[in-house]
Amino acid sequence: MTAFILVPGVFTGAHVWEDTAARLAAAGAEVHTPDLTGLGAGRGPARPGTDLETHIADVLAAIDSVDAAAGREIVLVGHDYGIHPVLGAADRRAERVSRIVHLDAGMPQDGVPALAAVPDQALREQLAERAARGAAVGELPPPARDGWQRWGSTAGVPEEALDRLAARAAPQPLGTLLQPLRLTGAVAAVPATGVLCTGNGAGIEMLQMRVGFGDPAFEALTDPRVTFFEIPTGHWPMLSCPAELAEVLLRAAAGEGHRLKPAGTTGPPPHLRPFLLDLPEPARERTGNVDLYLPAAEGPRPAVVFVHGGPVPAEARPTPREWPAMTGYARYAAGQGAVGVTFDHRLHDVTDYERAAADVAAAVELVRADPRVDPDRVALWFFSGGGPMAADWLGAPPAWLRCLAASYPILAPLPNWGAAEGRFRPAAAVADAGGLPLVLTRVGREVPEIAATVAEFLAAAEDCGAGVEVIDVPNGHHNFEALDPTDESREAVHRAMRSVLAHLTG
Structure with a gap:
């Protein structure tokens, strides 16, 4: 017998679980849907001083209400912000909890407030500044009916359900977002399941990529006690597909799900596998974070600057400019008489696009200033997660930029990045590309959430008449040069x- 405790996310109360809870109960489970103080009728309005500890106490009360003598296994489910009080409570009742389910939620760490997971970067900065001034009291009003998308994709949510979500939303007490989560480490022993809503921008394949980069935070997800499920919907599966969610929760409680493979257990990770072409080694020169692969030719030569993807952890070794795909393309360009350029930029997190874009611009200027480069004949070639930075060059292409290429790119911020609007949207910038030649390599077995951004870009390009040469690899995967040497x-x-x-x- 399983007892599910379903903890809602930001601005919401127990009401969001109604359909999912009914299906779990029909399957024979015991179900608890506690309101969090200030966010639902069950706990009343927020009091002065309501903070994360208040909500942890709410979840502890729900755990303690389950009859321990009945031998029920408690599964704690935290959606969105709800994972913070769930982890805080599980850390204090680890012996009572059989599994924690992160429902389209992050991996909060000790000492980090829930503010770090707020998807709107401008709002994060505003609230952080407010906290620094000691103004951590008050409430954050819920979004308007058409503003929920900024807090997570509403894909799949029926219009009437979105109406109810907006009508029943409550202000979020600021203390719940600003107070750091405190963990003793006991919760680390509790098995966990991640339920990824791919319509919100995250999937199992993308997590496995991050594991391959050697990111310590993601390596912990390869523990055999950690499982994963995907649901092809937006951030609110309890509203968009409650039956599917209930089924996944029952399977998670039974210990089912996909398990990630530790880095190196199946050979080198994709980004370190050999390039698919056997190419000669040209002369290479290194200046700071930039490597030039030089052709055996006289006079200033055109240059191709290859922009790697990401996010890549800062500790990753070798760094991206030495990955086989990057060096392979640069060697190929040099062999054809152009200067091939690889470099490292600082895209270590999805919040780093501004500084990474500055690194791209600095690398380009360094290359154009080199006397062996023709400064009026330069191409930029973006890969994977580097794709959003193409927007800068599409929106105002300089005369010396003769071509912009992209291979299996991400061409719009994914919904869970918290950057749904603004600078790094190639689909919005392509209307200003003018006659800039565009070359896009598209793979047929792309990660669905990335493929959607490519489709959006191509539709925008067609609408504005931009010329895009599409090179299809029908049987290719993301990073096909390593995965599909065909x-x-x-x-x-x-x-x-x-x-x-x-x-x-x-």
């Missing part, structure tokens, strides 16, 4: 390089 993949690389170089030399 004739189809090799031909795609050849075609893309020929096209870019033709725009540089034509």
